[in-house]
Amino acid sequence: MTTDLPDSALELRSTVTSHGTLELSLQDVPVPTPAANEVVVRVEASPINPSDLGVLIAGADMTTATVEGTPERPVVTASLGEGALAGLSARVDKPLPVGNEGAGTVVAAGSSAAAQALLGTTVGIAGGAMYSRYRAVDASACLVLPEGATARDGASSFVNPLTALGMLETMRREDHSGLVHTAAASNLGQMLVKLCQKDGVPLVNVVRKAEQEELLRSLGAVHVCNSSSASFSADLVEALKATSATLAFDATGGGTLASQLLNGMEEAANSTAAEYSRYGSTVHKQVYIYGGLDTGPTMLTRNFGMAWGVGGWLLTPFLQNAGAATVGRLRARVASELTTTFASTYTREVSLAGMLAPEAFNAYVKRATGEKFLVTPQTLP
Amino acid sequence: MTTDLPDSALELRSTVTSHGTLELSLQDVPVPTPAANEVVVRVEASPINPSDLGVLIAGADMTTATVEGTPERPVVTASLGEGALAGLSARVDKPLPVGNEGAGTVVAAGSSAAAQALLGTTVGIAGGAMYSRYRAVDASACLVLPEGATARDGASSFVNPLTALGMLETMRREDHSGLVHTAAASNLGQMLVKLCQKDGVPLVNVVRKAEQEELLRSLGAVHVCNSSSASFSADLVEALKATSATLAFDATGGGTLASQLLNGMEEAANSTAAEYSRYGSTVHKQVYIYGGLDTGPTMLTRNFGMAWGVGGWLLTPFLQNAGAATVGRLRARVASELTTTFASTYTREVSLAGMLAPEAFNAYVKRATGEKFLVTPQTLP
Numbered sequence: 001m002t003t004d005l006p007d008s009a010l011e012l013r014s015t016v017t018s019h020g021t022l023e024l025s026l027q028d029v030p031v032p033t034p035a036a037n038e039v040v041v042r043v044e045a046s047p048i049n050p051s052d053l054g055v056l057i058a059g060a061d062m063t064t065a066t067v068e069g070t071p072e073r074p075v076v077t078a079s080l081g082e083g084a085l086a087g088l089s090a091r092v093d094k095p096l097p098v099g100n101e102g103a104g105t106v107v108a109a110g111s112s113a114a115a116q117a118l119l120g121t122t123v124g125i126a127g128g129a130m131y132s133r134y135r136a137v138d139a140s141a142c143l144v145l146p147e148g149a150t151a152r153d154g155a156s157s158f159v160n161p162l163t164a165l166g167m168l169e170t171m172r173r174e175d176h177s178g179l180v181h182t183a184a185a186s187n188l189g190q191m192l193v194k195l196c197q198k199d200g201v202p203l204v205n206v207v208r209k210a211e212q213e214e215l216l217r218s219l220g221a222v223h224v225c226n227s228s229s230a231s232f233s234a235d236l237v238e239a240l241k242a243t244s245a246t247l248a249f250d251a252t253g254g255g256t257l258a259s260q261l262l263n264g265m266e267e268a269a270n271s272t273a274a275e276y277s278r279y280g281s282t283v284h285k286q287v288y289i290y291g292g293l294d295t296g297p298t299m300l301t302r303n304f305g306m307a308w309g310v311g312g313w314l315l316t317p318f319l320q321n322a323g324a325a326t327v328g329r330l331r332a333r334v335a336s337e338l339t340t341t342f343a344s345t346y347t348r349e350v351s352l353a354g355m356l357a358p359e360a361f362n363a364y365v366k367r368a369t370g371e372k373f374l375v376t377p378q379t380l381p
Numbered sequence: 382m383t384t385d386l387p388d389s390a391l392e393l394r395s396t397v398t399s400h401g402t403l404e405l406s407l408q409d410v411p412v413p414t415p416a417a418n419e420v421v422v423r424v425e426a427s428p429i430n431p432s433d434l435g436v437l438i439a440g441a442d443m444t445t446a447t448v449e450g451t452p453e454r455p456v457v458t459a460s461l462g463e464g465a466l467a468g469l470s471a472r473v474d475k476p477l478p479v480g481n482e483g484a485g486t487v488v489a490a491g492s493s494a495a496a497q498a499l500l501g502t503t504v505g506i507a508g509g510a511m512y513s514r515y516r517a518v519d520a521s522a523c524l525v526l527p528e529g530a531t532a533r534d535g536a537s538s539f540v541n542p543l544t545a546l547g548m549l550e551t552m553r554r555e556d557h558s559g560l561v562h563t564a565a566a567s568n569l570g571q572m573l574v575k576l577c578q579k580d581g582v583p584l585v586n587v588v589r590k591a592e593q594e595e596l597l598r599s600l601g602a603v604h605v606c607n608s609s610s611a612s613f614s615a616d617l618v619e620a621l622k623a624t625s626a627t628l629a630f631d632a633t634g635g636g637t638l639a640s641q642l643l644n645g646m647e648e649a650a651n652s653t654a655a656e657y658s659r660y661g662s663t664v665h666k667q668v669y670i671y672g673g674l675d676t677g678p679t680m681l682t683r684n685f686g687m688a689w690g691v692g693g694w695l696l697t698p699f700l701q702n703a704g705a706a707t708v709g710r711l712r713a714r715v716a717s718e719l720t721t722t723f724a725s726t727y728t729r730e731v732s733l734a735g736m737l738a739p740e741a742f743n744a745y746v747k748r749a750t751g752e753k754f755l756v757t758p759q760t761l762p
Contacts, residue, residue, distance in 0.1 A: 299678045302673065
């Protein structure tokens with residue numbers, strides 16, 4: 001150990017109670033002692049990603065939230081929906097840590113050479129419980145940030161960059177040559193624009209607002225379709241024809257967008273087909289739903305032939321299937337392009353206690369594109 | 382040639398006209414002369430499969446059908462729906478032959494040894510234009526029927542048997558260990574019951590009527606769930622738990638059944654899961670839609686986690702991907718079990734002209750489970 005560490009430090013916990021409520025609180029937990037190949041990271045920055053909100057909020061109705069406790073130790077209580085407990089039974093009355101990824105300084109290290117080598121470096125880490133002051137992780141799990149990069153730069157080194165890279169890997173593996181991305185003005189979407197540009201991959205961006213269209217065009221995006229525009233359907237088909245994109249990653253999930261994408265891809269495929277095929281085009285059209293901004297039903301109007309698929313896509317199983325060599329290659333790319341291709345922007349910073357203030361949670365539960373929170377666990381209170 | 386063949390013979394044609402109508406008629410077409418490796422089959426029996434109706438009817442509204450012409454040469458005319466021509470442009474004013482498969486006697490053969498060896502045999506064939514008196518096919522495409530099997534026995538040697546076998550192959554390839562089948566009382570469904578029994582594969586059958594449930598139980602089916610029963614939801618989950626079936630083949634397509642299957646599979650998977658997973662079970666759940674009995678939208682209520690897929694499944698691309706060795710193995714199995722596992726039953730026989738009579742087409746366009754037509758092209762008129 002090179003730094004005097006406290007015995008215990010704050011960590012955010014989310015509890016679904018047997019009374020049908022969600023409780024968010026800060027707890028004092030022991031600061032870990034690193035095992036031989038572990039390091040302890042002082043977490044300095046951690047994003048609130050849409051993928052964190054499932055564990056954090058558990059589907060509770062945050063309009064019912066009340067805040068008690070003290071400014072240093074607020075306690076938020078909110079109602080879960082009718083019947084929600086059934087689906088949450090495995091976590092009832094268990095205070096769960098939250099936060100998928102973050103970055104900070106290695107302040108303690110186990111005895112192994114690999115762990116010792118990291119002492120004092122700024123690293124990006126992932127694996128949960130990042131809304132916390134100190135976190136022990138395996139040395140091999142650390143992404144050493146490039147020279148000059150701060151914890152803020154490295155806070156989002158995993159989820160968004162690896163998701164963007166995973167989309168491209170999936171495209172190549174499944175023999176597609178172009179991509180469609182919805183909710184495309186997100187931090188992830190902006191990375192994907194830069195990445196596809198760099199790799200020469202045609203990309204159709206679907207956004208919901210004119211200012212999002214402008215933002216993506218300012219990054220150099222060629223095909224941007226605004227779903228609130230009157231010409232959206234036609235614009236989408238034109239973009240699909242121009243790109244021959246047959247794989248979409250959809251963050252919305254519910255509604256008719258997935259169906260519209262498949263039908264547009266089919267129309268684009270048939271526009272170049274020479275003869276009548278009773279089962280539609282033989283071009284395989286795929287939509288992966290990787291988010292659930294719209295939790296309503298997915299409605300598929302099947303005018304897109306028989307060569308199609310819709311399914312769920314998640315980063316973790318993708319990485320597991322991809323294998324260590326591929327993951328290593330992707331991580332190396334993230335490190336080398338961290339402050340360019342994979343740069344993230346945050347609109348607000350909050351402390352751990354700040355996460356539990358109404359003006360914060362009322363904003364981040366909205367998952368609004370363009371609004372992005374960074375948690376700074378070392379900030380007081 | 383060993384038989385005196387006519388110069389021309391009848392063939393059924395389906396035409397989508399530029400006036401927005403469907404026209405069904407019989408045409409005199411030249412009887413083919415076989416190339417070196419071809420044989421000419423006198424088609425004696427050919428089923429009307431759901432998969433034939435797309436080309437035959439082209440989505441026309443058969444309640445508007447009128448029949449003119451003569452008893453030997455009826456001509457059926459029916460209206461296509463509003464705007465239907467756009468999707469059918471590639472076949473407008475082209476009289477298309479119809480009929481995916483059939484069986485009959487080899488009455489002429491080309492010069493090759495393989496073709497000559499087939500002379501006089503009864504064979505099952507596939508490849509379209511079977512609603513016809515004579516059909517030339519490559520010798521290698523013929524399935525020689527086992528000793529004693531008639532053309533009626535062999536009429537359905539391809540589509541249903543290979544589809545049933547294809548479902549099992551797909552299950553094994555994609556690492557599932559049990560199947561679900563909807564519209565399970567069909568000829569195909571009955572084959573699948575026998576096949577799964579023989580191969581020891583757990584199968585959940587979904588039917589819509591009590592008599593269909595009885596029929597399948599009489600064949601030895603263990604898990605039969607009747608979707609019109611009040612206890613269907615609970616019955617389905619119990620069957621999914623008992624079988625651990627995570628792959629479904631759905632012939633209905635539209636509505637909420639695919640969603641219900643995925644949610645049931647998820648419930649079954651979670652019933653044995655030890656800990657809370659925010660993204661649902663990690664068990665991959667798949668529904669392949671291979672038919673469209675319900676042409677309405679597919680509505681997916683996504684309470685089944687992220688490890689799922691829904692997609693189209695078709696026999697022809699499956700066989701293309703499976704490769705020649707697999708296809709050969711499957712065909713050999715069909716031949717050896719043609720009158721047992723793969724036996725088909727027909728409720729009505731019609732001649733080519735008989736197909737164009739209202740009492741026939743009003744019945745077969747319904748795709749009613751349990752009603753199955755056999756076309757006997759040699760029957761007059």
